[in-house]
Amino acid sequence: MVLLSFDIEEFDMPFEYGKEISFSDQIAISRTGTIAILDILDKYKVKATFFCTVTFAENAHDLITRIINSGHELASHGYYHSDFKPEHLLQSKLKLQEISGKEITGYRMARMMPVDEKEIEKAGYVYNTSINPTYLPGRYNNLNISRTFFIKDNVLQIPASVSPLIRFPLFWLSFHNLPLGIYKSLASWTYKKDKYLNVYFHPWEFTDLDNFDRFGFPGYVRKNTGTKMIERMENLISWMRNEKYSFGTFQDFIKMIKK
Template sequence: MVLLSFDIEEFDMPLEYKGEISFEKQISISQTGLEKILDILKKHQAKATFFSTVVFAENSKNLIERLLKEGHELASHTWYHSDFKEEHLKHSKEKLEGLFGTKVTGLRMPRMMPVSKNAVENAGYSYNSSINPTFLPGRYNNLKVSRTYFKEGNVTQIPASVSPNFRIPLFWLSFHNFPLSFYKKLSSDVLQKDRYLNIYFHPWEFAEIKDEAFKLPGFTVKNSGEDMVKRFDEFVSWLKSKNHTFGTFQEFQKQITS
């Protein structure tokens, strides 16, 4: 099973690099990208999971309602993308459920930040996908964490996929910067070894973000915008040609616990 997921959030990455961007533009850029993602998924009849901050969801109700109507899953990306308190775990889950009348069972922390496993369980989540089990200088070192899903108390941890050999990450930056043929090879290796693939992206990758005011490094904007739309469309087409199925995290969790 292929687990496509998208962290839908206010596009505040320019602020990490001392760039300038208004809150309104943070939201509108992510909204533009999300529409393009939903169009591609609808074209291929592929299901996905969307981890949303409350801030983005409150400002994008029509898009959240659309993704739910089209059979996708809504999960929590906490309340804000760049401000976190432990109480946000429970409050964001309850707020998203209240706004959209859907059951929120999954969590992904912004920027894959570490979080107390007890706090996640106490907040009522049944799965968490907040670990990239690899080494990224200056970000995290999770080389000793399981590559594949495991239990943390009553919560199923579903790490992002990395290659069986050398733990090469298959996250969004790899998709942009690796030759697509190499990324497909790594994906095939993971699917053959693990029987599932867990990869994640963001709506702003599908929008125009090559703005000098944002001050983003070249490796973050390579193959973004329309290039990303074409690249992702080709990748999903390739997965379908190999007869891989697409599912939500909730569906995957049911499959591995049944």
């Protein structure tokens, strides 16, 4: 099963590169990208999971309604994207349930940072997908963590997919920068080995990020964004469909592995 997921959040990433961006622009850019994603998923009849901050959800009620009505899963990405306190785990869960009318069972920490699994359990989540089990200088050092799903503190941990053996990450940055054929080969190897694929993206990737003066992004971040990203995602999904890969939400995946 392909677990396609999107972290929908206020677009605060320019702050990491010393650029200012207004809150209204943060929301507008993420709205535009989320609409593009939903249009792609509708076109190919694919179900996905959206990890959402409360801040974005409060400013995009119509998109939350569309996500739910389209049969996708809504999960928590925290209350805010750039601020975290342990109490936000439960607070975000409850607020997203109030906004969506659906039970929130999953959590992903902003920027895939570490989060206390005991706090995840206390907040009532069934699963956590906040681990990138690879090594990236200055970001992740998780080579000691299982590549595939496991239980910790009564919570199902579902790490992002990395390739067997070399643990090459299959997340959004590699999708932008690798030739698509090589990315597909790594994805195929991982899917056949693990019987599932957990890959994640963001709405702002589906908008034009080429303006260096505005966003400050280096080439490896802004490469293949906007229209090119839409085309690449459609290409990837079409290829997966042709390969007979199934798609599902994290909740679907949990039902499958419990059988």
